[in-house]
Amino acid sequence: MDAPRIEWVTTDRRPAASVQIWKAAAAVGLVALACALPFLSSDYALFQYCQVYSYAIALLGLNVLTGYNGQISLGHGAFYAVGGYTTAILMERAGVAYGWTLPISGVLCFVVGFLFGLPALRIAGTYLALATFALALSVPQILKHFDSWTGGTQGMVVAKPEAPRLLHLNSDQWLYFLTFAILLLLMILAWNLLRGRIGRAIVAIRDNPVASQAMGVHNALYKSLCFGLSASYTGIAGSLAALSVGFVSPDSFTALLSITLLVGVVVGGLASISGAILGAIFVQFMPSAAHELSKAAPWAIYGASLILCMYVMPGGAAGLLQRLWQRAARRLR
Amino acid sequence: METFLQQVVSGLAAGGIYAAFALALVMTYLATNAVNFAQGEMAMFSTFVASALIESGMPYWAAFFVTLAIAFLGGVAIERAILRPLERAPVLALTIVTIGLLTIFNSMAGWIFGYTIRTFPSPFPPSPVRLGGIVVSRHSLGSLGVTLALLALLYVFFRYTHLGLAMRAAARYPVGSRLVGIRVGWMLALGWGLAAAIGAVAGILIAPVLFLEPNMMGGILIYAFAAATLGGFTSPVGAVIGGFLVGIIENLAGTYIRFIGADLKLTVALGIIVLVLIFKPSGLFGQPHAQQL
Numbered sequence: 001m002d003a004p005r006i007e008w009v010t011t012d013r014r015p016a017a018s019v020q021i022w023k024a025a026a027a028v029g030l031v032a033l034a035c036a037l038p039f040l041s042s043d044y045a046l047f048q049y050c051q052v053y054s055y056a057i058a059l060l061g062l063n064v065l066t067g068y069n070g071q072i073s074l075g076h077g078a079f080y081a082v083g084g085y086t087t088a089i090l091m092e093r094a095g096v097a098y099g100w101t102l103p104i105s106g107v108l109c110f111v112v113g114f115l116f117g118l119p120a121l122r123i124a125g126t127y128l129a130l131a132t133f134a135l136a137l138s139v140p141q142i143l144k145h146f147d148s149w150t151g152g153t154q155g156m157v158v159a160k161p162e163a164p165r166l167l168h169l170n171s172d173q174w175l176y177f178l179t180f181a182i183l184l185l186l187m188i189l190a191w192n193l194l195r196g197r198i199g200r201a202i203v204a205i206r207d208n209p210v211a212s213q214a215m216g217v218h219n220a221l222y223k224s225l226c227f228g229l230s231a232s233y234t235g236i237a238g239s240l241a242a243l244s245v246g247f248v249s250p251d252s253f254t255a256l257l258s259i260t261l262l263v264g265v266v267v268g269g270l271a272s273i274s275g276a277i278l279g280a281i282f283v284q285f286m287p288s289a290a291h292e293l294s295k296a297a298p299w300a301i302y303g304a305s306l307i308l309c310m311y312v313m314p315g316g317a318a319g320l321l322q323r324l325w326q327r328a329a330r331r332l333r
Numbered sequence: 334m335e336t337f338l339q340q341v342v343s344g345l346a347a348g349g350i351y352a353a354f355a356l357a358l359v360m361t362y363l364a365t366n367a368v369n370f371a372q373g374e375m376a377m378f379s380t381f382v383a384s385a386l387i388e389s390g391m392p393y394w395a396a397f398f399v400t401l402a403i404a405f406l407g408g409v410a411i412e413r414a415i416l417r418p419l420e421r422a423p424v425l426a427l428t429i430v431t432i433g434l435l436t437i438f439n440s441m442a443g444w445i446f447g448y449t450i451r452t453f454p455s456p457f458p459p460s461p462v463r464l465g466g467i468v469v470s471r472h473s474l475g476s477l478g479v480t481l482a483l484l485a486l487l488y489v490f491f492r493y494t495h496l497g498l499a500m501r502a503a504a505r506y507p508v509g510s511r512l513v514g515i516r517v518g519w520m521l522a523l524g525w526g527l528a529a530a531i532g533a534v535a536g537i538l539i540a541p542v543l544f545l546e547p548n549m550m551g552g553i554l555i556y557a558f559a560a561a562t563l564g565g566f567t568s569p570v571g572a573v574i575g576g577f578l579v580g581i582i583e584n585l586a587g588t589y590i591r592f593i594g595a596d597l598k599l600t601v602a603l604g605i606i607v608l609v610l611i612f613k614p615s616g617l618f619g620q621p622h623a624q625q626l
Contacts, residue, residue, distance in 0.1 A: 131607055145596050306436070310422075
């Protein structure tokens with residue numbers, strides 16, 4: 001039996017003009033639908049959608065690192081925690097406006113990620129997975145230890161932001177639009193970054209580090225930058241999640257969160273931007289659906305879907321959709 | 334001084350468990366070139382099996398050996414069924430699959446055995462031993478003894494038996510081994526089986542101290558990772574020495590560095606891993622990694 005390959009969904013193939021128009025139309029339709037949702041759904045549903053978007057931002061970040069650059073991180077929950085706690089501490093202890101805490105956690109996580117990425121240069125593959133997994137496991141302890149800042153086991157309450165008075169939205173609707181806008185912005189940013197020269201360098205490092213170095217790519221710099229960028233996305237996602245949940249505590253950032261993020265990336269599709277949203281929908285809604293079966297069921301399904309994806313669906317949900325789309329397009333032609 | 338010695342001895346006792354786990358990790362690493370993130374959960378599951386056997390009325394040592402056999406067969410089966418098709422897949426795929434196994438074993442244990450915390454019997458009498466001013470529980474001494482005996486057995490197995498030598502050859506030089514007639518695939522599966530059995534021993538030994546529940550292994554696993562990293566992932570002897578060192582460092586750091594105390598002990602393990610990877614990525618006894626172009 002042949003070893004299954006990981007198929008990377010690449011975005012740099014340029015499809016025909018008609019396909020591009022269809023894709024653009026589908027994107028516009030989806031955005032329109034997303035903008036209509038706050039006026040059709042309950043506040044609780046809106047909260048869930050907010051969570052989906054926050055997860056999607058984090059998955060986007062993790063995907064830049066793991067999917068495109070080939071560095072495994074099992075510790076991105078740590079950056080999610082740094083983002084969440086940055087927002088909570090700045091708002092509750094320093095009185096900073098919530099809007100400012102988002103770029104601050106982005107920058108802070110970029111620096112932390114970049115610094116963590118430096119030793120990661122010396123270590124590749126499983127060792128990196130190991131070091132980041134250790135990071136994920138020790139996060140709750142660290143958070144509990146510095147309790148004068150983080151509120152310890154009790155956690156911290158984060159005030160829900162009010163919508164600007166001009167807009168006549170309630171705070172759930174406002175938060176929904178804010179999260180959605182940031183997700184769109186970050187998706188476009190990532191897409192632009194990855195389809196150009198920098199993106200090719202990032203992918204080249206994944207596919208053949210020696211060859212990319214020989215071609216003049218500064219491997220070390222790009223790998224650390226990837227780590228920083230990825231951490232930064234995840235940090236912003238953590239901040240947004242903290243705002244919509246209204247609460248942070250060490251127990252929301254266990255190693256299981258990091259594994260959840262990995263599941264999202266793999267199920268959504270490695271090296272795929274749209275996969276981030278599909279993965280986020282999966283990790284947000286599957287557990288509550290499976291919970292009725294048994295308390296243990298969500299994690300059994302997570303595990304099984306990780307293994308299954310590696311065997312039969314290496315491109316994840318996005319890869320599957322792409323394949324179906326191509327088959328349909330061929331039939332139509 | 335007495336506190337110091339006491340901490341060193343407690344460190345050695347804990348280190349024995351880390352050593353056994355690290356040994357299991359190194360075994361799988363040598364066999365399949367991947368770190369098995371599910372090692373801790375597999376051990377936890379085996380311990381639950383042992384607990385169920387004992388509760389059904391089986392004597393302790395009979396349950397112990399039956400569990401080892403089950404763990405061994407389970408390990409072989411997992412390698413054959415799940416890891417084998419991924420033999421030439423990238424490290425990323427292997428890592429993701431072992432993470433998948435981790436969550437599956439964790440949830441299966443919760444599903445079958447429940448989430449309530451159970452006690453687990455120790456075969457050793459509860460009264461502690463006094464050596465001068467130092468107090469050691471008989472269970473710690475006993476588990477130390479079992480770990481050392483296990484080590485000696487493995488050493489003899491890998492040094493003096495035909496099968497042990499074949500397994501080492503298969504892990505180290507797969508192509509050459511195949512040419513001299515060693516069935517490389519099965520040797521790797523045996524490696525997984527042995528690792529699972531060693532993990533089961535470690536799980537059964539730690540369960541009376543930690544209590545038995547599906548999430549008991551998170552902390553232990555990270556110490557075992559630190560031990561294997563410190564000793565070198567390619568060296569079984571290194572893993573064992575690393576295990577004892579990590580046990581001692583953990584206890585001393587917890588006692589003497591006020592800042593760390595009891596609640597940052599996991600972070601000590603993280604620190605060890607990161608420091609070793611920065612300054613000596615191959616560990617104390619491991620072979621430096623060379624890449625062929």
